[in-house]
Amino acid sequence: DDKGGDAGNKETDKVAYITAFGAVGRDAFAWVAKEKGFFAEVGIEVDIKEGAGNQPNLTALKAGQVQFAALDFTGAVIQAGKGEFTDWRAIAAVHQQTLISVMTTKDTNITTPKDLAGKTMATGAGSVTELLFPAYAQLAGLDPKSVKIQGVQTTALNGLMASRQVDALGTFLLSRGALATASRKEVVILPYSDYLRDLFGNAIITTPKLIADDPDLVQRFTSAALKGLQYSIDNPEEAATILNKVKPTYTVAAGKGEIDAMAPYVKPAGGAPVGVMDEQRVARTIAVLQGSGLIPSGLTPANVVDFNFVKKP
Amino acid sequence: MISLWWAATWVFDADPFFVPAPPDVVEAFTRLPTYLLEQAQVTLLETLVGYGLATVSAILLAILLAASRTIERMTFPTIAGINAIPKVALAPLFLVWVGFGPETKVLMALLLCFFPILVSTMAGLSSTPSDLGEMSRSLSASWWQTFVKVRLPWALPQLFVGLKVATALAIIGAIIGEVINPDKGLGSVIVSSVQTADTPMAFAALTLLAIMGAALFYAVAALERVLVPWARAISS
Amino acid sequence: MISLWWAATWVFDADPFFVPAPPDVVEAFTRLPTYLLEQAQVTLLETLVGYGLATVSAILLAILLAASRTIERMTFPTIAGINAIPKVALAPLFLVWVGFGPETKVLMALLLCFFPILVSTMAGLSSTPSDLGEMSRSLSASWWQTFVKVRLPWALPQLFVGLKVATALAIIGAIIGEVINPDKGLGSVIVSSVQTADTPMAFAALTLLAIMGAALFYAVAALERVLVPWARAISS
Amino acid sequence: MIKIAGLSRTFKGKSGPVEALQNLNLEIGNGEFLAVIGRSGCGKSTLLRLIAGLIPPSQGEVLVAGERVTRPRRDVAMVFQRPALLPWRTVLDNVLLPVEIFGMKRAQHRDHAMRLLEMTGLEGFAKRLPHELSGGMQQRVSLCRALIQRPKVMLMDEPFSALDALTREELAVELQRIHIELGTTVVFVTHSIQEAVLLADRVAVLSARPGRLNKLVEVEIPRPRSFGHNAHMEQVAATSAELHQLLLGNEYLPKPAAE
Amino acid sequence: MIKIAGLSRTFKGKSGPVEALQNLNLEIGNGEFLAVIGRSGCGKSTLLRLIAGLIPPSQGEVLVAGERVTRPRRDVAMVFQRPALLPWRTVLDNVLLPVEIFGMKRAQHRDHAMRLLEMTGLEGFAKRLPHELSGGMQQRVSLCRALIQRPKVMLMDEPFSALDALTREELAVELQRIHIELGTTVVFVTHSIQEAVLLADRVAVLSARPGRLNKLVEVEIPRPRSFGHNAHMEQVAATSAELHQLLLGNEYLPKPAAE
Ligand SMILES: Nc1ncnc2c1ncn2[C@@H]1O[C@H](COP(=O)(O)OP(=O)(O)OP(=O)(O)O)[C@@H](O)[C@H]1O
Ligand SMILES: Nc1ncnc2c1ncn2[C@@H]1O[C@H](COP(=O)(O)OP(=O)(O)OP(=O)(O)O)[C@@H](O)[C@H]1O
Numbered sequence A: 001d002d003k004g005g006d007a008g009n010k011e012t013d014k015v016a017y018i019t020a021f022g023a024v025g026r027d028a029f030a031w032v033a034k035e036k037g038f039f040a041e042v043g044i045e046v047d048i049k050e051g052a053g054n055q056p057n058l059t060a061l062k063a064g065q066v067q068f069a070a071l072d073f074t075g076a077v078i079q080a081g082k083g084e085f086t087d088w089r090a091i092a093a094v095h096q097q098t099l100i101s102v103m104t105t106k107d108t109n110i111t112t113p114k115d116l117a118g119k120t121m122a123t124g125a126g127s128v129t130e131l132l133f134p135a136y137a138q139l140a141g142l143d144p145k146s147v148k149i150q151g152v153q154t155t156a157l158n159g160l161m162a163s164r165q166v167d168a169l170g171t172f173l174l175s176r177g178a179l180a181t182a183s184r185k186e187v188v189i190l191p192y193s194d195y196l197r198d199l200f201g202n203a204i205i206t207t208p209k210l211i212a213d214d215p216d217l218v219q220r221f222t223s224a225a226l227k228g229l230q231y232s233i234d235n236p237e238e239a240a241t242i243l244n245k246v247k248p249t250y251t252v253a254a255g256k257g258e259i260d261a262m263a264p265y266v267k268p269a270g271g272a273p274v275g276v277m278d279e280q281r282v283a284r285t286i287a288v289l290q291g292s293g294l295i296p297s298g299l300t301p302a303n304v305v306d307f308n309f310v311k312k313p
Numbered sequence B, C: 001m002i003s004l005w006w007a008a009t010w011v012f013d014a015d016p017f018f019v020p021a022p023p024d025v026v027e028a029f030t031r032l033p034t035y036l037l038e039q040a041q042v043t044l045l046e047t048l049v050g051y052g053l054a055t056v057s058a059i060l061l062a063i064l065l066a067a068s069r070t071i072e073r074m075t076f077p078t079i080a081g082i083n084a085i086p087k088v089a090l091a092p093l094f095l096v097w098v099g100f101g102p103e104t105k106v107l108m109a110l111l112l113c114f115f116p117i118l119v120s121t122m123a124g125l126s127s128t129p130s131d132l133g134e135m136s137r138s139l140s141a142s143w144w145q146t147f148v149k150v151r152l153p154w155a156l157p158q159l160f161v162g163l164k165v166a167t168a169l170a171i172i173g174a175i176i177g178e179v180i181n182p183d184k185g186l187g188s189v190i191v192s193s194v195q196t197a198d199t200p201m202a203f204a205a206l207t208l209l210a211i212m213g214a215a216l217f218y219a220v221a222a223l224e225r226v227l228v229p230w231a232r233a234i235s236s
Numbered sequence D, E: 001m002i003k004i005a006g007l008s009r010t011f012k013g014k015s016g017p018v019e020a021l022q023n024l025n026l027e028i029g030n031g032e033f034l035a036v037i038g039r040s041g042c043g044k045s046t047l048l049r050l051i052a053g054l055i056p057p058s059q060g061e062v063l064v065a066g067e068r069v070t071r072p073r074r075d076v077a078m079v080f081q082r083p084a085l086l087p088w089r090t091v092l093d094n095v096l097l098p099v100e101i102f103g104m105k106r107a108q109h110r111d112h113a114m115r116l117l118e119m120t121g122l123e124g125f126a127k128r129l130p131h132e133l134s135g136g137m138q139q140r141v142s143l144c145r146a147l148i149q150r151p152k153v154m155l156m157d158e159p160f161s162a163l164d165a166l167t168r169e170e171l172a173v174e175l176q177r178i179h180i181e182l183g184t185t186v187v188f189v190t191h192s193i194q195e196a197v198l199l200a201d202r203v204a205v206l207s208a209r210p211g212r213l214n215k216l217v218e219v220e221i222p223r224p225r226s227f228g229h230n231a232h233m234e235q236v237a238a239t240s241a242e243l244h245q246l247l248l249g250n251e252y253l254p255k256p257a258a259e
């Protein structure tokens, strides 16, 4: 039926994609790819939905409401490792390093992980930040038990720090700007990636079924999305402006700040292309999680990542 | 009220991150007035649809339960139990069932305000004075006739109590839906401003919600005045 | 009801990840029965304290508003507006104000169930039949005497409507509090089981909440039967 | 038309049962006008509610037109002791309620309703709500509501109690006319012996609690009768005296406190 | 005791105002027993509510014991046309309500309350709730509630309307006794001319809507009076006839009657 049309005018594929969490800087690339026509170039029409964290995103993927999703890779691996939900594969990394960090303000005089001993730290209850803290602390030479962890809803974190109800937060380092605004103090960041170097941050995932049925679509989507990601870190101001159009309450400055902050974590070491995932690192990630007792043994990198879509040079 | 708020922020020298003073909030509002009003409209629409559906379905269910004490006895404990389940906890499930977009929000609004309407309608329906009930029976009125001509009109003042309580719950329901899937509406404004610690903007959204809540409440109260003028007349 | 749920999971061949079948839930419960019951107790206590405080304060406020139409006119729009503000959005603030531990949960429970009690009490208080009101005035009863001996007893059936609606809201409030600061209680069970995708466990907690909700509702209904037996007698 | 056989009714209260009626036997002919008198609380209203099928008997039965009464019948209308008007309906709409419930056209009965309101002196109040009326006016509305049904049997519980002497007389005359014209069977509870004598073919005198049939008195004054001056003064006086005596006679109530 | 000067009262309804009372002037002496008669809806209840201070006059004023009435007074008790009992209180507790409200000791008035209940034939019903009583029994409870106040002025709105002839007579005798013993000023609305003649020192005849004072009739029969056979048969008959005529009269002569 498309004989009459010209050869390049293949029918567009309609897919739905869900962002990791809402519409903030770290997720701007999806809108950038759409706005700049990267998806259209490869014949894909994307419906971007705003995510609400790992669990809802995995649920949405499983229920077939979206075909692609961004989420925190480490958290998803923990779920897969527990055998709770394995029906997904990562196809590209958004952040090469985890963005999880300990964050505090300068007046606490906490400058190294060891300073946390005897202090209270708030984290998202049950979040990856909380789960990985013991592993992080041990590597940093701190007794994890010496820190009092207070689990709360993530929206409450900045307030608790600003009012000094706690001495530190376990949170994504991208919320640095928000904490600075909230506390009006200088923010100190101790990234987990200083010690846990192999953990990825957000990743783009899809279902094994789609990979099997239409690898070409997955490939095209991955390429276009990563092109958007590259473009975003190259042109943070423009990316933030595009995002601001979607969500006017999210200021350009905030968006640019976040994109700038995450840029170092997006670029792979050694000039590898954006989005690449290294099998060795994934294996070490799994090992770290197993080592800290978060998941049983048995999970292999191939269970969670399909390495075919971002080619190493 | 606003002056009280202002005074409080001034007296306690409140940190604008926690409680911004009114001028900050006004400033936040003037930053994006049309956008905020558009989002308010989105939330309002979800609220109204959810509220409307809840009203209709709660009244229908109340009729069913009023029709048969057996059905009521059998099902009401379940309804009361289901109602105590925090919808917030189920929200991700709803997202899967009814999908992203306005449906989830409407569903949340509906679920949150359903029960008060149901309970107050049931209470109203079972409070028919015995002399009116007897009068209706003496005319051999059918169940339905008694219902429409005697029990329901008599229940209206109490039904409106439920409807008034439900306005706020419908708004809250829509917002919970929007927080879970923050694509549009004032709920998404709150989510994104909390993320950037833009408290004045969050308060601007909350203020709009408060205005919306008061407006809806008084709209229903005005409707009550029009529909049940007699209720005031026979009470002191 | 349970059989319906079971049938539904079976007919639709539901994925236990979304909706677990009853046996899975029972299994999840038997995994940690004492722990779950302990957590249920924590939630119940928070709920009851919040509910009790809400009842007392809402009735006191209703008395104040009933005492003066001027005060009512001036403050009620504000109250209705504040009530429409989603407490969920303010929850982080509460955490900062009242701190960790049970206080936040009790406060959320209180805030969620306050308004229905207030509105229904106010409605009840303003529905005194005019002949009883006149009788009381003819005795030169003071405002307070009329209130205690005529208006409040007459308002009880309607007050109980609010109290019944409030039971579920108090539970939901406590759970919202526990989700924000999930240290203890069934809310924290739900948070942690959702994070580990242990849906049967989450459903076990939800089921306990449903049972708790139905039990509270019927406890209040039983209290109503004891305190207002005459209300049934004069209605048909 | 109405047959009452071994009728008893007991109410169960928290502080013990109350025997309201005990073993009542009575037959009321087609088109008969029966007045019921008896002391306050002796079970007159209870009797009417039993005949109307509003409450079930504890023992015995009531037959209306040969059928056992188990629930209200459309050919039996009742005027309650309290007006029982719907507060949200205007006077006219209250009167038209039976018409609506019987599934008839309002428009066709509007004139009839207006005539009844006029007859009861309420023509200016058709559009008012019940709470704007005086007690006697409400009672008249409830009377109109029963009359519009043109029932075969009319049960009337002190329908004139809140009316002044004149209105009472006028309406008694009207009621008599309707009774004769339509051949309605009427059971009429009243506290006025004079009214009973004026209106009734027979007067049932109930004894005080528990209500039993003390005596059935025939009133043999030719119709139409009227209050005040009539040709049968003596008969009226004699019957009235007899009824008065009967009420006094069954004085089981404690004597009024010593004077 | 009571002075009514230029008293008018208009009710505003949605479908236009209703003039209930128009320019009423009347003085009621200390310890006087005034009966008020008039057609249904002529403003009798409105008059009592104005004297009781329950509603404000549209024009004119009411003085009780020389003071202008602006709100209810404790020395004025009212028996309402409808019983207005609290449904959650037992009969005894309903009767004791004024005692509680006046801040007196319940225990001290319990016996009095029981005596009043006995006098009205309700001794067996002290512990029952109002809905378990017949209409006439409820009315008697409300009468007891007024009598327990031993007020200086008693306003009674058709207090005997739901009672049978005998109970009515008994209570009328009791009321007369109380009136004489305590010197209570009584304003007594009734539909029974006979009752008015038996009880009243003077009878105020109101004209039909709007209510105006048609005539004040003195009843010059010596007390104590009783129903039935008495030495003043002729006087009773004459006064009754006059009252009857007055009621009738202003039906056809709607002119305001000058005092
Ligand atoms: N619902 C009820 N529950 C308990 N007792 C009742 C009930 N209804 C009536 N009774 C009792 O039954 C008896 C008869 O009541 P009923 O109303 O038939 O009297 P009545 O003859 O109509 O009196 P009245 O002339 O005062 O209207 C009374 O003693 C009353 O207390
Ligand atoms: N609340 C009200 N609103 C409007 N009109 C009223 C109100 N109360 C009384 N009226 C009117 O005032 C007039 C007098 O009423 P009132 O109750 O005083 O009469 P009444 O003489 O006591 O009659 P009845 O003998 O029937 O009790 C009536 O026409 C009535 O319609």
Ligand SMILES: [Mg+2]
Pocket (backbone or CB within 6 Å): D044, D045, D046, D081, D157, E134, E135, E136
């Ligand atoms: Mg009766």
Ligand SMILES: [Mg+2]
Pocket (backbone or CB within 6 Å): D134, D135, D136, E044, E045, E046, E081, E157
């Ligand atoms: Mg009156």
